[in-house]
Amino acid sequence: AQSVTQLGSHVSVSEGALVLLRCNYSSSVPPYLFWYVQYPNQGLQLLLKYTSAATLVKGINGFEAEFKKSETSFHLTKPSAHMSDAAEYFCAVSSYSSASKIIFGSGTRLSIRP
Amino acid sequence: DAGVTQSPTHLIKTRGQQVTLRCSPKSGHDTVSWYQQALGQGPQFIFQYYEEEERQRGNFPDRFSGHQFPNYSSELNVNALLLGDSALYLCASSLIAAGKAGELFFGEGSRLTVL
Numbered sequence: 001a002q003s004v005t006q007l008g009s010h011v012s013v014s015e016g017a018l019v020l021l022r023c024n025y026s027s028s029v030p031p032y033l034f035w036y037v038q039y040p041n042q043g044l045q046l047l048l049k050y051t052s053a054a055t056l057v058k059g060i061n062g063f064e065a066e067f068k069k070s071e072t073s074f075h076l077t078k079p080s081a082h083m084s085d086a087a088e089y090f091c092a093v094s095s096y097s098s099a100s101k102i103i104f105g106s107g108t109r110l111s112i113r114p
Numbered sequence: 115d116a117g118v119t120q121s122p123t124h125l126i127k128t129r130g131q132q133v134t135l136r137c138s139p140k141s142g143h144d145t146v147s148w149y150q151q152a153l154g155q156g157p158q159f160i161f162q163y164y165e166e167e168e169r170q171r172g173n174f175p176d177r178f179s180g181h182q183f184p185n186y187s188s189e190l191n192v193n194a195l196l197l198g199d200s201a202l203y204l205c206a207s208s209l210i211a212a213g214k215a216g217e218l219f220f221g222e223g224s225r226l227t228v229l
Contacts (some may be wrong), residue, residue: 003120032216036184043204043220051215090156099215100145100208101170104156113226 002027004074004091006105014113019063019078020034021108023091026072032099033074034092035065038107044090052075061085116141118221120205126227127195135190137226139207145157145169146188147218149204157204163188164210192226200228 007022025031035047049061055067063074074091091105119138127133139146145164149157159172163182177193186207192199202225206218 034216036218041222043222044206044218045220046217049216080166086211094216098170100147100162100210100218101159101172102147102216102218103159104149106156107154 001101002031002093002095004033004103004105006089006091006108008049008108009106010109010111012111012113013081015083016080019076019081019085019110021076021089021091021110023053023074023076023105024027024072025091025093027093027095029095032094032096033040033060033065033067034094035076036090036092036104038088038090040087044072047076047089048075053083081112083112083114086110118205118207118219120203120221120224122224123222124225124227126229128229129195129197131132131195132193133195133226134192135192135203135205135226137188137190137207137221139186139188139205140219143207143209143219144186145208145210146182146186147208148188148190149206150174150226151202151204153201160190161224195228197228202226202228218226 003026033050038043038044058064147162148160151157161171166182179191182188202223204223205221
């Protein structure tokens with residue numbers, strides 16, 4: 001079975017500071033990995049996805065994530081936080097054989113301090 | 115280009131009743147997935163429809179059923195409602211085509227409250 005664990009239900013950073021949201025995955029087969037963002041009162045939006053083409057994946061709004069097989073991790077980073085980044089972030093996993101069955105983590109709420 | 119639209123946006127039911135939620139996928143998409151998101155939790159996969167058939171299913175009881183129509187729109191039906199069914203129900207559409215796996219486009223959801 002596949003699963004993801006997001007470390008930290010709430011992360012708070014100052015505007016301009018580094019954003020680091022942690023995600024570890026469990027999968028018996030090569031995974032597809034995703035980060036989705038949910039802004040208040042909106043649906044989820046895809047930030048980026050990993051499908052084995054490159055271990056460093058760049059997404060929208062300046063976010064990127066690095067796939068580390070040895071650590072089973074797929075952490076999300078952004079060099080400089082902006083107030084508009086405040087949202088709920090979800091890490092998710094699927095597999096090549098079941099690509100559209102996306103399993104989500106419990107989410108990390110990102111707050112930005114002025 | 116309209117995105118994913120869901121209706122109704124909010125509804126209140128009592129235990130034992132039945133509910134139907136509706137979803138229109140993003141233009142050009144052929145696959146619809148349904149998720150349940152309880153307060154403070156991540157979305158939980160209910161099932162996925164493609165070519166009017168249920169293709170994959172998560173760990174949800176048979177009380178949860180669905181349908182996909184020839185125009186790709188979809189319905190989620192929940193029978194014999196329980197208090198624990200109170201949640202935000204999200205519809206997501208996608209393309210089954212290779213290279214688009216996991217690229218889900220979500221609607222804003224239907225908030226179901228069961229009293």
